Amino acid sequence: MTASTSGSMPTSHPTMSATATLSNLYVPLPLTGPNALYDPHARRDDSSHDNDNDNTNGTTRSARTLRRLHLSRSTLSQSSGSSLVELGNTKLLVSVRGPRSVARCSFGKEGGLVCEVRYLPHIAIRTSTLARHSLSHDFSKSASSITAARVPRDTLSTSQDTHLLSSGGSPCAPAAFSDETYLSNRLYEALAPAVVLDGLEKTKMCIEVFVQVLQSDGGVLGAAIAGATLALVDAGVGVKDLVCGSSAAVMRTELPGSDAVKYVAVADPTEDEILQACGVVTIAMMPNWKEVTVWDQFGKMSIESYSEAMELARDGCFTMHRFLKNCLNGGSSSRS
Amino acid sequence: MAISPTEAHYIIESALHDFRIDGRSRLEHRPYSVGTRPSTTTTATSSSSCLILSNGSSRIHLPGSSTDILCSVKADLVRPSPNKPNEGVVEISVDSSLAGGLDLSLGGAGGGGGTAAKRQLRERESQITSLLQRLVVPHAVHYRELAICPGKYVWRLSVDIVVLRCDGCVLDGCAMAMREGLRSTLLPRVSAVMNGEEGVASGVGDHGGSSNNDLIVEGDVRMALPPPGVEDCPLVVTVGVLSAPMGAGGRVRHVCVVDARTEEEACASSRVCVSVDRKGMVCGVHTLGGGGMENRMEDEFGGLGLGISSSMPVNMLGDVVNTAAGAAKNLYEMLDREKELSDGKDLVRDDHDTSGYGNLLKSQLLIR
């Protein structure tokens, strides 16, 4: 599959025709050499191997291309609305349980919309990432080599940990693996303006949105927002607009030969790209209303590269929006 | 709802006219004054902290102390955390119990009544802390240079911010207080004498013979320096987006306002905290729920509004960042002017001022 680099509107990769089953979850993510010279125009795209998992080496995608997006809805029978989102190697499952009384609601006590994001224990975050940015436990001793065995998931329980994790050298580390409380708050802030509650919160009823991150490779917030919107619509909850989120990163690249430093904005960065970036912008938006509900930025960027990155993130949102619409019409994952 | 619709209408109207209710234009800050020195000259000249017991401190206040924020920085040498052996540590804590007007009946009868207020207070304090943690701390100092001897001794700067009272934009005030507090902190020069090998200044201490790593602390205050890299600690500018729902015209017009007072914050549809450093680089952005009218949650609560949902037109993003960068530039200038003012000027000799130790909260206008 070749990277299709269209001019203005970045199109995504052809998505595999996935059946309702999940693609192979535990995909050992390829290792990135510590000092590989980063070329934003020929970015590694290791997510394009198709279902039968032949290990064709990853093709490249351009600076403006999103990763392969795979959406499918009503994947779970128990919840009133559910969806599965695979954005490159970031895979997450969203379940929405329709209006139910607050007493029986598992998390959150107030009425109205309640969001919760959880990482799947043990496998959500790559061991190499944990080892390199070791958590409060001193992993350098236990994980003897980079490919050491499993890492206890509860080490990522509190926001305090990721804060410790965050300053492991890269200023945008918090964007790469943000903690759960942060994700839940931002997901709520993204959805709240769009979800039509009409008085639900007064009647002590709540709509639960539960996001389970199966595998995180950067862009978790964007994927979570898209998945949550899909699941809400699937559950029949009134939504003013299909909220979707996307992120963009600004990378520092030295041109070979001249040591002039050029800042390039890159759409939908993976975790490794985020860690190498000097700034990451995440935007959640209601495309039809043209209203931004969440706007986050980590790391340090100058004003010019800032507008470039925001421009990319905004286009990313519009593209995601298109895919959400197709998925809703086509019933399961579909391609433009 | 914090203020009545007609008041909000007037405030937004004024903002659209670029002539706010207190005369300021949209991008102007209020005359914050920075107090880093005790108010009288009787105390030791070199002690630059208005809080005697801490290494560095600052007080940000507006005339008539409608905003009064104290910040104290205490530095001590600690063993670094295992996962960041060669970096210093900056810890933040925020206390705004006096500012909120919440009655925290802790003891005594009203146990129950207090809990809701206490929960809100803790929520607000953790929100301020996490925002500062995300927007300011990563860029506050050069962490590597805080390490005296990596793995063994690093500086830990514990920054404690006490918000006595705040009239809008609490995050801006805290960031200013933190920056000025760090800049007024004086860390003695410490050099580590490696095991056995003679450190250059080892001749000083007569107990040079001790075996493990030893620290030579330079006692001379004149040699003390502020923590390295504190000059480009970023400041936060909160841009309030006021949206005036035009009647028949249907055209919703938005305007960005900087350093909003409480009333203006109450009628903002959304607020964006942009952290900008001295060189104009954007170091962090975070959208806060507006205190606005239409999509605010019912239990909106004043101060740092916990109103969660905020929505802002897409085309506004660009000029919000530019507004913030512009406002940040003249905020830096104002603070620098203020700093020399408070350092250089010889202070009014209060001959019969009984407060030998200089009282901390003396307002600027002394009525006698």
Add this chain to the structure above:
Amino acid sequence: MDSLKNHFVLPGQVLATSHSETQGGFLRGHGTYIELVPHDQHDNDDDPRDNAGGSSSLGGMAGTSKKRGWGNSSDQSNVVMRSEHDGGGDNDDDDDGSKQSGEGEDAAALLRVGPQRLIASVAGTVQRVNKLISVIPSAPAVYTGQVGDLIVGRIIGVGGSRWRVSLTCSPPSSGSSSSSSSMREGQLPLSGVNLPGGVQRIRTSEDVLAMRSLYREGDLLTCEVQNVQKDGTLILHTRSLRYGKLENGVLTTVPPSLVGRRKNHFVTIKGVISSEETNGDKHHDDSVMDVDDGEESGNVDVYLGLNGGIWIQRTIPPQWENSLHGSLDQDSRAPLAETLQKLRQRHANTRVSASAREGIARVRNAIDCLRLVHCQITPESIEIVVKTSLREGVRVKDMLRPEFIVKITEATRSR
């Protein structure tokens, strides 16, 4: 300065001691309380706890003993005595609510005659009107209302056919009913409000249901104190046509002690808007009825609420009034309620012109300056500050800078 000195008293300082025999005695005023001198208290002159507070005795008091120590003479005074044993243990010295009413459960105390001491309970200056001694606190931040006071308050709750009005104009705090204001709330009963259109009838249950149409939470209004209940809550009313909802202006709050009682609290500050300063008038082509400058009178209305709330709005130009009369040609004098209502409506909908807005901002900053300098807020003092700031050419936004505050309030202090 020294004239004030011996009259400035601290809590716990003895103001007067009444002797049971001689008539003399005193009447207890505000800021003081009465205490019975314990019989076992022997009076030794070298009492170490000689009260070092007041530098000299309050000479002017008739019939009071010179010594400030605990005089042990006893005197029958026409004031109700209370049993009060020393030793710091506090039992409720059931202070008689008002000094005239001698009744109260301590009738038994009348029998036990003993010398009383009048002791100050607040720090302030002593005032004496023949027998009545009272202490006026220097900076009472808490407003205790009297009948007839003008109040600028904010509705913080609706319920039980009455509105709860916050005297510190604090917003309706979130769900928790605990009021975070530092003053008690006033009550505005439904019966204390004019119904729209000035119709007079008994309030029915539909009125109770439609209360929110009159005033909602968060609305600002001017009202008057109708009476003060025993426990201090104020019952308000907006019966007169001058009172009602406040629109299209700015509120600022000051400590109540700075707003003195005046004859008229609806004040107009003249000549606020200087012609040369009006920055370009950007007229907007909106539907909202626009004001053309011709009609704009350069005045600003200020409503001085005794509870410290001050409302500032532009003056309603007289032209509007006669243009209203002009339109109602059939009956020469339309009922006053309607015209006022229409005027209010028009004021609320008309956009404030840039120059008026600047005038309002200037007056608002002037009041802030006076507050920062603890100067009494009166129409004259506001006018002086505004005039000085115009003369000095101080821009509105610079008025709040400390150096300018001292300069422009100089005039108010040299009076």
Add this chain to the structure above:
Amino acid sequence: MTSLRRTDILSLIHLRSDGRRPNEIRHMSCHLGALPPTTDCGSALPTSGCSGSALVSMGLTQVLCVVRGPCDVGRRSEELPDRATLEVTMRTTPFSPPGDRRVTNPSTDRRLIEQSHLLQTALSASILLHLFPKSKISVAVMVLADDGGRLEASINAATLALMDAGIPLKDMVCACSAGRWNAGGSDEIVVDLNRREIQAATGSAGGGGGAPGGGGTSDTIYLPVATMPQRGTVVLAQCESRLSGGAEAFGEVLEVAMKGCQMVMEIMAAAVRERGAGLWKAKEGKADVILVD
């Protein structure tokens, strides 16, 4: 050759470690109206409408107290039909103890709760609560710097804040501490102890109040005392150490402490008088305002 340490020199000429004579209290400065009540900051802020505030520093100990005047009680259960409920909360800032930085959670730290309760009993003896039925007076104390004697400084700050708020009091409650320990044989009674002296007296690092039960050797005592000087009544005296000298030894220390309270009262009275004079003149329009930064 051991150089004569500074403290030895001082104790030779009967001075204490910080150069004070035994009967000398620390330098005390009071600043009424630290947070001017006027700044309700316009209407929207849930008014932190404090009606009175005061900042008292005794030596290096600094305490800020904010009083919210008789306002409505939040919940009916707290309301008393005949008098006001007094609610006292006491908090310390993380940077207040000079040394360690234990962050004390005000609702669980036993010592803080004990001291706020002592403060409440001391104040309710003085405030005329019955004048404000069914209302609440809330006193919030924040210890900005703690160099020993924080309970005494809090009581003095609370009294000044109440007077600044214009709340009627029976009498000013002034607090000071006294103590005795046999440092090097000479065990005269000293007044207004700082942190190091308290540790010497109570043999433990008890912040502020005396260490519970940990009383030092036989006749060492640390005694914080609060009195109403003009009425000559003792409102609070907290002694947690065993005294061998019996009643009259306790009497001696109490006497010294009450003299200390008298000195404290004079300073507080002077501060209130100056503030009152200033405000009175300002209202008359004759005060001169100078710009102090």
